[in-house]
Amino acid sequence: MNKKIIVGITGGIAAYKIPQLIRLFTKNGDEVKVVATKNALQFVTPLTLETVSGNAVYSDVFAPKNEYSTEHIALADWADMIVVAPSTANIIGKFASGIADDALSTLLLAFAKDIVVCPAMNTNMYNSPVVQENLNCLKDKGVNILSPAEGELACGTSGVGRMPEPEEIFEFAEAVFTKKLSMSGKTVLVTAGPTYERIDSVRFIGNFSTGKMGFAVAEELAERGAKVILVAGPTSLTAKHRNIKQINIESAREMYKACIETFPSCNAAILSAAVADYRPETVADHKIKKAAGTENLDIHLVQNPDILATLGKMKTDRQLLVGFALETDNELENAKAKLTRKNLDMIVLNSLKDKGAGFGHDTNKVTIITADGTVREGSLKSKADVAKDIVDMIGQ
Ligand code: CTP
DSSP: OOOEEEEEEOSSGGGGGHHHHHHHHHHTTOEEEEEEOTTHHHHSOHHHHHHHHSSOEEOOTTOTTOSSTTHHHHHHHHOSEEEEEEEOHHHHHHHHHTOOOSHHHHHHHHOOSEEEEEEOOOHHHHHSHHHHHHHHHHHHTTOEEOOOEEEEOTTSOEEEEEOOOHHHHHHHHHHHHHHHHTTTTOEEEEEESBOOEESSSSOEEOOSOOSHHHHHHHHHHHHTTOEEEEEEOSOSOOOOSTTEEEEEOOSHHHHHHHHHHHGGGOSEEEEOOBOOSEEESSOOSSOOOOOTTOSOOOOOEEEOOOHHHHHHHHOOTTOEEEEEEEOSSSHHHHHHHHHHHTTOSEEEEEOSSSTTOSTTOSEEOEEEEETTSOEEEOOSEEHHHHHHHHHHHHTO
């Protein structure tokens, strides 16, 4: 409602359905301006688009009727969202490569808010590694991609590549918009990955955490407009979203320091890292050699600070604190006790018993418990979907 939307149209047969999409937006109380490529206007007339949108259609950067000489900047400032439908392989390729050679491609580069891209093309073109690479590149930059539907295509074949119906595009755009707003203005601290505790100059005590769950939570928060400070232990992952500031640390004590410094300026913290509870008391500055005449090596361990418990003590009424629990026995009971003991608002209980859940997998199965006693048992789903559930709960 009351959004300002630019509908970008490129030259695919599905362009003839776009007047219907525009009507869905205007009926919803949104204002629409159309930016069309020259090829798009072969499929749908400017008169139709102007009539349904109630606004002039922009197509030519140098058209004399343009109100401003830097129209693309003025339009970029005006709009809350751009929906490119249908999106040809050409506009996707240009956008991914930073090419600006017409009104729409120029506008896309000048736009820093929500963008929805709806690819529509022949199946082989869509499956081409080049197009897929370009789509992944856009996804990584925070562009929302609505996957094409399967069905009959204009070229006479059948397969994936059809533009979804206008109703579906409308609903997708609405969901992107409302979700984005739900966390904007908020700053959230997230921890992810393992910690390494040094034994000597070449060895450490670590664990099998890969950081995937924490990174998925950070991405989801960033997608919804939050600023995220992601404190990550040693992992191969790098956060790509522009709203995420990644701080790489190695040990539990380094993670502790980064979290203590950051938490006071945050609205919430979600601690998903697998922090080592103990570290070697002393770290040898050289490689420890096998000692002659003895079979054993004793390493004396001392306890690391508990980051979650410390933040639980620091927490104000306006801050939310979420912990993770990895339990093997009396799971629910132990997780609930941990929630109370560490003064949490929510705890995410990880299951290791289920196939496909836990360390290293792309999927996870969790039970979410809140301080008011609510227990929500989830099914096995992608870590990205588990992250959505977690963020949905803290956004309530
Ligand atoms: N955690 C932490 N700092 C630590 C240890 C754990 O912040 N030094 C956090 C984890 O990020 C996670 C939660 O505490 O959110 C639970 O960790 P877990 O190992 O399951 O529990 P512990 O508190 O270590 O308790 P126990 O070993 O008794 O199960």
